Amino acid sequence: MLIGVLAMGATNNFIATNFVLGTAQLNYGFTIQRWHTVLCAYLITFITMLSNVYFPHILNKLSKAILAWNMLSFVVCLATILATNDHKQSPGFVFSDFQNFTGWTPPYAVVLGLLQSKCYLN
Numbered sequence: 001m002l003i004g005v006l007a008m009g010a011t012n013n014f015i016a017t018n019f020v021l022g023t024a025q026l027n028y029g030f031t032i033q034r035w036h037t038v039l040c041a042y043l044i045t046f047i048t049m050l051s052n053v054y055f056p057h058i059l060n061k062l063s064k065a066i067l068a069w070n071m072l073s074f075v076v077c078l079a080t081i082l083a084t085n086d087h088k089q090s091p092g093f094v095f096s097d098f099q100n101f102t103g104w105t106p107p108y109a110v111v112l113g114l115l116q117s118k119c120y121l122n
Helices: 002-028 034-054 056-084 091-095 106-120
Strands: none
Touching: 002 034, 034 056
């Protein structure tokens, strides 16, 4: 379990580093070097450590705010899509028709869908 936690932490920092450096490259024409990635990952790790050590009382409120932001974003995007789309499918098509374009047989396609949704069921 310890190795999994360490790998998850390293992966999260690397993803955040790629996001920050990618944004700098796209918006400002920044040329990314390998040492930039390492230093940015160290900086993100250090900032994360400081927030966990000195601001643990804020983390619960921040988590609730992020949840509310995600739910509000979902509702706004859904309402926008429904309001601006002129071509809508019937409810029977949406909820009862099953179209499998994966190349797998239907039982395997269901299992693949369940595997992908497993991370959200915790």
